[in-house]
Amino acid sequence: VDGILTASSSEDLRSLGSRATARLGLARHVVADGRQVLETARRLRPRVVIIDVAMPNTDGYSLCREIKADPALATCRVMLVLSGLVTRDEVERFAECRCDDVVVMPAIGEEFHLHLADLLGVARRRTRRIAVQLAARLGRHPETRPGLVENLSVHGARVRLESPLTDVEALRVSLDLPPPAGPLQLDAGVVWVRDDGKLLGLEFRGLTPTTHEQLANLAVWEIVEDDGVQRVIMEGDFDEYTDFAPLGGRLRGRVEFDAEGVRYINSAGTHRWVHFLRELHAVTECSFSRCSVAFTSQAAMVPEVLGTGRVSSVVAPYHCERCGRDEERLLQTQALVRDRQAFQIPSFGCPGCGGSLVFDELPNSYLSFLPRM
Numbered sequence: 526v527d528g529i530l531t532a533s534s535s536e537d538l539r540s541l542g543s544r545a546t547a548r549l550g551l552a553r554h555v556v557a558d559g560r561q562v563l564e565t566a567r568r569l570r571p572r573v574v575i576i577d578v579a580m581p582n583t584d585g586y587s588l589c590r591e592i593k594a595d596p597a598l599a600t601c602r603v604m605l606v607l608s609g610l611v612t613r614d615e616v617e618r619f620a621e622c623r624c625d626d627v628v629v630m631p632a633i634g635e636e637f638h639l640h641l642a643d644l645l646g647v648a649r650r651r652t653r654r655i656a657v658q659l660a661a662r663l664g665r666h667p668e669t670r671p672g673l674v675e676n677l678s679v680h681g682a683r684v685r686l687e688s689p690l691t692d693v694e695a696l697r698v699s700l701d702l703p704p705p706a707g708p709l710q711l712d713a714g715v716v717w718v719r720d721d722g723k724l725l726g727l728e729f730r731g732l733t734p735t736t737h738e739q740l741a742n743l744a745v746w747e748i749v750e751d752d753g754v755q756r757v758i759m760e761g762d763f764d765e766y767t768d769f770a771p772l773g774g775r776l777r778g779r780v781e782f783d784a785e786g787v788r789y790i791n792s793a794g795t796h797r798w799v800h801f802l803r804e805l806h807a808v809t810e811c812s813f814s815r816c817s818v819a820f821t822s823q824a825a826m827v828p829e830v831l832g833t834g835r836v837s838s839v840v841a842p843y844h845c846e847r848c849g850r851d852e853e854r855l856l857q858t859q860a861l862v863r864d865r866q867a868f869q870i871p872s873f874g875c876p877g878c879g880g881s882l883v884f885d886e887l888p889n890s891y892l893s894f895l896p897r898m
């Protein structure tokens with residue numbers, strides 16, 4: 526079964542889980558009795574088991590440990606769900622039971638969905654559907670290939686093609702932008718090729734200031750209206766070419782910035798961003814979710830990067846000493862315990878070797894913006 530097993534007797538968690546799994550197109554099973562969890566997991570082999578630690582008559586940590594100790598369930602990921610304030614003792618138990626993720630309730634649907642998508646290793650949201658044409662010369666013959674852009678920055682793009690293109694080093698890219706911009710024509714080099722020539726990594730070459738600016742604006746944001754909240758998905762680099770002004774005019778009410786796609790910020794970009802936040806007069810409430818390592822590091826140095834906004838989650842770098850694996854994990858700020866002097870960051874089980882994934886930054890520096898909030 527390609528599905529999710531939820532072990533909970535709480536109605537809130539069940540309904541959150543059901544919306545999230547429906548969006549991911551997965552089958553879902555619920556058990557309300559902790560004694561049935563292991564048996565059901567062994568029978569169904571779900572991809573994710575969600576364990577409500579508050580479930581009566583059950584020790585969620587022991588359940589997690591048992592799942593993790595069962596070789597037949599080796600690929601099964603475990604999410605622990607807690608309520609209210611996390612204690613120091615609980616953070617220690619996360620590492621000890623080798624869970625893969627922790628979510629603290631109350632969590633909003635979007636947050637829950639993102640955690641689940643992360644565990645499943647699926648794209649968190651649909652990729653932006655910018656159509657592209659690649660034109661190349663193969664020997665003496667000009668060839669064109671239609672495709673879709675999967676990832677875009679001012680430096681380059683990842684492009685998925687309908688039919689393969691191989692043995693090409695340089696080509697002409699035509700990005701199909703909506704009017705009035707029209708198609709954007711660029712020269713690019715092929716940096717890597719995967720999937721037998723159907724997935725290409727391109728590096729743009731010879732950009733003019735105009736094409737650079739067009740790309741920067743294209744790469745930077747997308748607004749998704751979501752239940753009374755404007756969710757702004759930020760993408761790409763913040764630098765001297767980034768112009769936030771057209772975005773500012775469109776934002777009002779409650780706004781959530783999803784900053785996972787912010788890859789690089791320089792000082793000019795920081796300056797522009799801070800100025801942009803100050804001018805958001807029609808915005809009543811502002812928050813930041815999934816702050817990327819680049820965004821979080823910048824916010825730690827320049828607190829104005831967050832304006833008056835609250836941070837709900839950050840992407841945190843993790844490292845396993847034993848096998849050298851590096852991973853990024855999404856951490857809810859409400860899942861972090863602050864103990865007078867220091868943050869206590871949960872560790873997780875390493876999916877590679879069974880060791881421990883440990884937070885790979887200095888907690889007090891990386892999260893220095895939190896105590897103010």
Ligand SMILES: [Zn+2]
Nearest residue numbers: 845848875878
């Ligand atoms: Zn490892």
